[in-house]
Amino acid sequence: MMEIVYLLAGSAIILTCFYFIVAPFFSTNRGTDSGFEQWDGTLTLDSVYGAVNELEMDYLMKKIKEKDFLQLKEQYQLLAAELMKHESKPKGKVNPASHTEEAELELLRELQKLRKQKGRI
Known part of the structure; x- marks a missing residue:
């Protein structure tokens, strides 16, 4: 039984x-991925900074190669610089070279702030 x-x-x-x-x-x-269903199409600086932070963590954990890490990090930084340009549209004539350098410096400052918040430095 x-x-x-x-x-x-x-x-x-x-x-x-x-x-x-x-x-x-x-x-x-x-054909639909659940990770993309939540994405509403808006890209923010915080999301780009978060992606850079995740990328750095993956690199430090040896999940990706250095060459790929540097290439992706550069792409994210350029994307963030473009977002910063669109957010702060210049009202008058500004030297484009100085504006680009200023955007890059601002990006680096923001990355530094995020690293401090995450306890990385």
């Missing part, structure tokens, strides 16, 4: 596991 109970319980466990393994293949929301 106990063998039948163990057989039924084992079968139920196996069927439940099989269901959880196979169910994602038959879901109706194919």
Whole structure:
């Protein structure tokens, strides 16, 4: 009698596991990634700084190579500089070279602040 109970319980466990393994293949929301569903299309400086911080953590944990780290970090810094340019549109004629340098310095200051807040320095 106990063998039948163990057989039924084992079968139920196996069927439940099989269901959880196979169910994602038959879901109706194919082609959508849950991480991108929450993104509303607005990019902020805080999100870029957060991405740079995550990138640095990945590099320090040896998850990515130095070459890839430097390339991605430069891209994020350029993106942040572009965001800063769009946020503070100049009202008069400003020397573009000095404006770019100023934006880069501001970016570096903000990164330094974030590192201090996170306890990295």
